[in-house]
Amino acid sequence: MSSQVSYVAHSALNVSALKASCANCSMHQLCLPMGLDDNDISRLDQIIGRRRRVARDESLYRMGDSFQNLYAIRFGHFKTSHMNPSGEQQITGFQMAGELLGMDAISGDHHHCDAIALEDSEVCEIPFARLEELFGHIPTLLRHFHRMMSQEITREQSVMLLLGNMRAEQRFAVFLVNLSSRYAARGYSSTNFQLRMSREDIGNYLGLTIESISRLLSRFKKQGWLKVDKREVELIAPAKLKALAAGTEHYEPI
Amino acid sequence: MSSQVSYVAHSALNVSALKASCANCSMHQLCLPMGLDDNDISRLDQIIGRRRRVARDESLYRMGDSFQNLYAIRFGHFKTSHMNPSGEQQITGFQMAGELLGMDAISGDHHHCDAIALEDSEVCEIPFARLEELFGHIPTLLRHFHRMMSQEITREQSVMLLLGNMRAEQRFAVFLVNLSSRYAARGYSSTNFQLRMSREDIGNYLGLTIESISRLLSRFKKQGWLKVDKREVELIAPAKLKALAAGTEHYEPI
DNA sequence: CGCGGAATTGAAAATACTCAAAATTAGTGG
C-alpha cells in the first residue's frame, strides 16, 4: 500500500511530494552537506523535509511568515528583498542553486524579508528545529553551517561597500563579474548566461534606477565589452569588466 | 595562595590579565550569555580567555589576521571596516558594549575586516574553537549564538536598504535614531549622547562625504531638531527624527 | 494584429560631490 503511494509519487506529476536526497543532489558539494561523509549525509537526509516547487514570481516565504525551515535551492533562482515600514524596498541578494535561504529569520520566529522565485524553481525544506538537533551529533555540519552564515555576513559587507562607495559603472561591473564567477563555480559558462532578473530588479539591488541600468548596458555594449540580447548576456571582455569591478580601471566616455 | 593571586589581580593595575566573568558583567543580558542559567554561565566563563584592552585608534584585529577568537565588547566603541583590493574602504558598522565582533571571520581562517577602537575599550576574548565545543553541551548557548549571527545579517540588510534607497537626510536620521535606541537599551539617555566616531567615519558609513554630514548637522540644528557641540549631541525632536528615519516625513528646505 | 509590460533613449532637474578656504578643535611640548 505505502509502496504503491511511493511509486505513484515517483512517476507522477507531484514531484514536490518526493523526499530529497542530498547524496544524489548535484549541489551537495556547494550546499549544506559539504564535507560530510556518507553516513552523516544520510542522517541529514533523514531530517530533510519535502521538496517544494515555487513557480516564477511566487514567494517561498514573505516577511512576517513564521520561521520553520531553511531552504536549499535545488534549481532555479530567487531574489530576497527587505522592506521598511514606509514601503521602500531593497533587494538584498539574488540566490541560485546550492545556496541557502532563510538564515536571516533565525534571530526571531519570523522571516525578515521576502524570497521570490525569479523562475520556476525547486528547494529542499530543512526543518530548522531538527537541524539544530543534528548539530549536537555532527560537529562538521555545525561548522559548515556557521561558515555559510558567516559567508552571508561577508557577502553583505561587500554589497555595502558597493552601495556606499562605487559609481554606477563599477557597481554594474561588480554585479556581472559576480554572476559570472558563481556560474563558473556551478560548471556553467562564465561568459554566456541569462539574467534571470528584470532590469528593475538589478537597479534596485545596485541602488540605481532602471534607466541607469539600461544606459549602462548600452554603454558597455557600445564599448564592445559585452553583447546583450534581451536577458541573454555574453561577456566579451571579462578582463576589462573585472578591472572595472576591482576599481583598477575606469570608464572613459567616448 | 591562589586566592591571594586573585586579590592582587583585582587590586592591581594590570586589569587586562584578569579573567573575565560573565556572571558579574553588566552586559550579560545583551551579550552571548543571554538566557543561560548560572551553571551554564560558569561553564562559559571557564572557556573565556583574558580581557584585552584596546587603545583608541588601535586595532583589535585586521583584515587577514588569523581567526582565533570572537570578542565581546565590555566597554568602549569600535568600528569595523571592509576594504576591497583597490583600497576603497567602507565602514560596515559601529559596535558598542555587549556586541560581538569577529563573526564575519568564521567562514575562513582569517578576518575579512578591520576592527578599530573608537576610544579606549575593553573586550573579552572568546576562543572560538572552545566555544564550538561548548555548543554541543549547551543548546541554549548555540541557539543564542545563531540569533546573534542572524541579527547581524538582518542589521546589514537594513544598512543595504539605507544605502540603496535613502536620501542623505533620511540616512542621517536613521543613523541618529539607531544610536539613540541602542543607548536606551543599555540604560543610557536616548536623547543625550556622544558621537564616538568622526564626521568622516559617519560619512563613510552612510555612503556620504564628510561635507555632507557637516551640512546635515547644520541643517538639523537650524531646524531645531537637535543640538550639537563638537561630538556631544542632544536630540530635541526625537519624534521628528524618527519620522524622517521611517520615511513618513520629509525635509522641507526653508 | 493589437495590447500591455518592459526596456530604451533623451532632456531637464536634483542631489550630493569636489575643490577651496576659513574656522574650530585637539594634541603637544615648553
Next chain:
DNA sequence: CCACTAATTTTGAGTATTTTCAATTCCGCG
C-alpha cells in the same frame, strides 16, 4: 597653563553623476 601646530570640521561655489519625467520602441502573448 598656555601657545603653537596639526587635524578636523564648517561653509561656499561650481560641477558631476544620477534621477526624474516623458516619449518611444521592443517584444511576448492572446
